Amino acid sequence: MKEDVLRQIGTIARALDSIANIEFKDLALNRGQYLYLVRISENPDIISDHLARMLSVDRSTAARSIQKLIKHGLIRKESDLENKKIRHLFLTAKGETLADVIEHENRYSNQMALSGLNEKEQLMLKELLQKVENNVSENWLFVKNGGKREY
Incomplete structure (x- = not known):
């Protein structure tokens, strides 16, 4: 029974991830990068280590995705006022626009997934x-x- 539940959760997650990757391809977002934008939108000023933990990815994976998002002008890093080694993440105006589109899709997917409940x-x-x-x-x-x- 427990294995079946995990399989179902996996199937749901992969299907929704696949849909998002297809729909967000036009937004120039690579696989999973939309998750980073939304989490930064929800948690402006977050640092990359906290973001990595939130997404359950290792720091190097998060760092690569963050660098790509910076390169595409979707997020920016700002040094901490007290500790210059700490860099806080924020969305750019372009990133905020995309995060809004992603949030709209997320609300739609939630509504679709929960229909009938x-x-x-x-x-x-x-x-x-x-x-x-x-x-x-x-x-x-x-x-x-x-x-x-x-x-």
Whole structure:
């Protein structure tokens, strides 16, 4: 049963990711870069390490995506006033415009995915998925930091 749930979650995630990649291709966004724009939009002033953890990717993956987004003029880095080694991320005007388009698509996809569920079912699903996300994120951090899972 548990494997089936994870397969279904994976299928949903891959389908929505594929749709987004196809639809956002015209926006000059490569695979998954739309996630970075939205998270920076939701968390202006975020630093790359926090963004990487939020997206459950390693720092080098985040750094490459951030560099591409900077190169395309979608985000910018600003040095921290107290610690010049810390760089905060912000959207540019062009990035804000794209983030708005992406958020609109996200609302549409959420509405489509949840169609047929009443409010109580939607809330229950959200709460249950939050628990699953917390479990997986905790496990991801454990493994990422060198931990070995015992099967």
